[in-house]
Structures are given as C-alpha cells and as structure tokens.
Amino acid sequence: MNDDEKPLPPSSYSPRNARRSALMAVTVLLLIAGVAALVVYLIYRPERPRFSVVGAAVYDLNATSPPVVSTTMQFTLLIRNPNRRVSIYYDHLSAFVSYRGQAITPPASLPPLFHESRSTVELSPVLGGAAVPAAAEVGNGLAVDEAYGVVGLRVMVIGRLRYKAGAIRTGHYGLYVRCDVLVGLKKGFEGQVPLLASPPCKVDV
Structure with missing residues (x-):
C-alpha cells in the first residue's frame, strides 16, 4: 500500500459530540441566567406592598327574607x-366586602395601577349596589351588630402584580389582601362611619 492509499484518521465530529456540546452550552447559559437572577434578587429584594383602610362610608345596608343582603359601601x-428601587404594576384587581366569611357585595373591578417606588397611592372604591344571596346567620348577625352599634367587616382585594426594577420586569404574582375593620354603625344611618379598629391588612403575594 503506497502513501496515497493510507486510511484517513477518524473525524472528531460525531452527532453524539455535537449533542454533548449543545447540552453543555445550554447548561452554562442556564447557570449564568440563574446567577444573574440571584444577583438581581439580592440587590433589589422586592417587598410586598402594604395596605391599610383609613376611611369608610355606608350608604345602604339591608338584609331581607329570604336571606338577601343589599348594601353600598365605600x-x-x-x-x-x-421598595427603594422596585416599582409595582397591579393588574386585574377586584374588591368586595365580606361579613362572617361570606361576601355581601359582588366583586368590583378596579383600574390597573402603576406604583412608583417609595410612594403611597389612595383608592376609594364603591362596593355593592346589587343584592347578594346570604345565609340566614348573616342577616341575623347584621341585625344584632347594628343594634349594638359595631359591625365587623372584611375588605378583600385580589388580583395580580408584577415587580419592575430598572429594565427588568418579573412575571405575574397572585395578590390576596384581607383588611379586617370594625365600623361604628347603627341601623338606618347613612354616610361616613367611624373606624373603631383598622389593623394593617394581611397581604399575601
């Protein structure tokens, strides 16, 4: 066999090597992305927003038989x-009022909201306006509480939020807010009512 007929050395390229190289490249990219996300989180550490109820008005509150509650509240x-460096987008917000664990107003849609860092915004939604079926204990409880002059209510806000830090925006997170309040209310009264107790709302994200 002369030199021209000597077999060529085997090629280092093969489909298996190509797949291995692609897998390594993807792994490296995922590691880099994970480290970058961790660095961003450690720098910004977004905190949950803080909600509080500072005013209340009751324009109508009636319970009839069969058990139906009709009310308009604000x-x-x-x-x-x-957050110092993080802004918040609120999407798909809705609010309603519950009494003894049962909704007494239908959900009301709230407008989308953009919340700058280290700032405070105010919302004054009007809730109610339509009759809501209720258990008998709800109507009876409201009658007793109004006679006593103190009614315990829960304002609920649900929706989704996103955090924004510079050019970075996160995906959506569920927002679940529960605000328990005690209002001074006698049957037949309409208008602004005193807040007898209004602790900070519980916020889950």
Missing part, C-alpha cells in the same frame, strides 16, 4: 410601596 385604601 372604603378608602392606602397602598404603600416600601
């Missing part, structure tokens, strides 16, 4: 963004 909510 609550003033302060929302605080405690």
